């Protein structure tokens with residue numbers, strides 16, 4: 001069907017699936033790492049106090065595992081609106097667990113976008129997340145839901161799991 005496409009989810013698209021899809025399959029892309037380096041002005045923070053959400057950072061040769069969804073073209077309208085805070089669509093190859101490969105689309109917030117926050121020590125990122133919230137809820141819920149969703153898929157991501165551990169410790173102390 002030529003109005004069907006693959007879209008690759010590596011962040012909230014894994015645990016917040018508010019769009020129709022035809023099928024989903026675990027997949028990975030190559031050359032990118034998931035990092036909590038993007039500011040969120042509209043979901044997990046506010047323009048004057050952005051939260052931190054994931055984007056992909058160029059990392060030659062590195063795999064990034066997530067979930068691919070087969071969607072009709074009109075789903076992109078919804079996702080473009082939902083992910084309007086600095087993300088743009090990038091076409092890339094998706095690798096499936098059975099060894100097959102298909103073209104797909106991924107939303108990436110690049111380093112030159114207006115909401116990009118960039119790297120920081122993990123304990124600072126965890127504290128930032130533990131103390132942020134926005135119209136879509138607490139920033140820590142985004143982090144913990146992503147951590148659980150990745151673990152349920154058998155995906156190991158030490159950046160995410162370390163942050164989840166640190167942020168949990170901060171909120172347990174409060």
Ligand code: BEZ
Pocket residue numbers: 008009010011012013014054055083087107108
């Ligand atoms: C994703 O889960 O693929 C995603 C993350 C952030 C923005 C857009 C999409």
